[in-house]
Amino acid sequence: MTDFAATRALFQIPDGMIYLDGNSLGPLPRAAADRVARTVTEEWGRMLITGWNRAGWMDMPARIGDRVARLIGAQPGTVVMGDTLSIKVYQALASALEMNPARRVILSDTGNFPSDLYIADGLVRTLGQGYALRTVAPEAVEDAIDDTVAVTLITEVDYRTGRRHDMRRITEKAHAAGALTIWDLAHSAGAVDLDLAGCNVDFAVGCTYKYLNAGPGGPAFIHVAPRHAETARPALSGWLGHESPFAFDLDYRPGRGIERMRVGTPPILQLAALDAALDIWDMVEMRDVRARSIDLTEAFIAGVEAACPGLTLATPRDPARRGSQVSFRHPEGYAIMQALIARGVIGDFRAPDILRFGLTPLFIGMEEVARAVDILAEVMATAAWDRPEYRTRARVT
Ligand SMILES: Cc1ncc(COP(=O)(O)O)c(C=O)c1O
Numbered sequence: 459m460t461d462f463a464a465t466r467a468l469f470q471i472p473d474g475m476i477y478l479d480g481n482s483l484g485p486l487p488r489a490a491a492d493r494v495a496r497t498v499t500e501e502w503g504r505m506l507i508t509g510w511n512r513a514g515w516m517d518m519p520a521r522i523g524d525r526v527a528r529l530i531g532a533q534p535g536t537v538v539m540g541d542t543l544s545i546k547v548y549q550a551l552a553s554a555l556e557m558n559p560a561r562r563v564i565l566s567d568t569g570n571f572p573s574d575l576y577i578a579d580g581l582v583r584t585l586g587q588g589y590a591l592r593t594v595a596p597e598a599v600e601d602a603i604d605d606t607v608a609v610t611l612i613t614e615v616d617y618r619t620g621r622r623h624d625m626r627r628i629t630e631k632a633h634a635a636g637a638l639t640i641w642d643l644a645h646s647a648g649a650v651d652l653d654l655a656g657c658n659v660d661f662a663v664g665c666t667y668k669y670l671n672a673g674p675g676g677p678a679f680i681h682v683a684p685r686h687a688e689t690a691r692p693a694l695s696g697w698l699g700h701e702s703p704f705a706f707d708l709d710y711r712p713g714r715g716i717e718r719m720r721v722g723t724p725p726i727l728q729l730a731a732l733d734a735a736l737d738i739w740d741m742v743e744m745r746d747v748r749a750r751s752i753d754l755t756e757a758f759i760a761g762v763e764a765a766c767p768g769l770t771l772a773t774p775r776d777p778a779r780r781g782s783q784v785s786f787r788h789p790e791g792y793a794i795m796q797a798l799i800a801r802g803v804i805g806d807f808r809a810p811d812i813l814r815f816g817l818t819p820l821f822i823g824m825e826e827v828a829r830a831v832d833i834l835a836e837v838m839a840t841a842a843w844d845r846p847e848y849r850t851r852a853r854v855t
């Protein structure tokens with residue numbers, strides 16, 4: 459059994475703060491600060507360029523990829539770290555389209571994160587030749603999979619509502635129709651129990667600065683199913699995905715397996731922070747995290763619904779259909795969230811009216827849930843949010 463009191467002690471969270479935003483930016487694992495400092499002083503400072511060999515920097519993207527693979531139910535050797543998630547979406551999409559050349563449609567849904575849709579739109583414009591992005595309502599995805607679809611591009615857990623797609627069913631349906639699948643796991647990795655291998659997905663991508671706690675700008679990951687690993691062309695064919703980067707050949711030959719999905723120089727300091735954050739993940743079983751996340755989200759929903767009649771639940775009631783966040787709607791959602799933040803309860807707001815709360819078992823327990831509910835109830839009952847300064851929108855919400 460996972461000891462959540464032990465994991466919680468490993469994070470640095472300011473006294474008195476109830477941090478319900480680990481679904482957007484995870485808190486600092488205490489060990490990450492030391493680890494980054496050591497990487498800077500002992501590796502970069504003392505080894506300089508020899509660190510690429512002596513400190514194992516060059517192997518970090520694949521070595522850490524294996525650590526992430528365990529958390530998402532993927533086989534070792536099928537995940538590599540690097541770049542940002544938007545870039546990995548582009549890479550997976552361009553690779554998948556090339557693997558299904560008779561088809562022209564990318565299928566996605568309106569619950570997807572805008573960056574994924576922007577990237578898909580940009581790519582179809584670059585490709586021309588009848589390529590198109592078809593975006594349907596989340597509930598309509600399964601029925602929209604037909605023999606024109608080259609690839610589905612679906613974010614498993616909706617960033618606004620927390621609604622979770624059925625990965626197994628959609629992947630099966632896509633394969634039966636001759637389409638490939640790309641799953642964006644930004645709000646899934648470290649949040650829900652995943653079985654990429656068992657679901658037979660083709661590609662998956664995700665970020666590490668949310669539930670995995672790698673810090674702002676933490677590198678993304680990409681997974682390619684073993685059956686495609688030696689045939690997928692990486693589309694972004696940078697030198698570090700080359701079969702032999704230090705031969706400096708003028709022609710590009712993709713590297714072995716998942717290594718080919720590397721592009722350029724890996725962000726070593728961010729990878730060091732992620733490596734330290736993953737030590738905490740080594741202490742937990744994903745099924746325990748999922749079970750506790752369901753308990754926390756159930757308790758939060760019940761508490762808020764009982765105490766705050768003015769808020770409308772935006773997240774599915776069925777725990778199987780949601781991730782590890784709970785969202786409520788209110789026309790004054792932005793001001794309400796600012797009032798909560800002023801009282802030490804940190805969630806966030808997503809336009810036009812969503813209050814978003816991440817319930818992250820590694821460092822949030824039932825006691826914080828109860829306190830957060832009480833504070834929210836007080837803010838709502840006294841209309842404490844109704845102040846001009848709470849309505850002034852910040853640049854980043
Ligand atoms: C589902 C999803 N996809 C893509 C992105 C974009 O990620 P990045 O800013 O790392 O490129 C995000 C978050 O920002 C996201 O939530």
Ligand SMILES: Nc1c(O)cccc1C(=O)C[C@H](N)C(=O)O
Binds near residue numbers: 571854
């Ligand atoms: N990546 C972010 C950033 O650089 C700044 C502020 C927020 C973010 C986010 O991750 C947003 C996030 N994807 C969301 O779910 O809204």
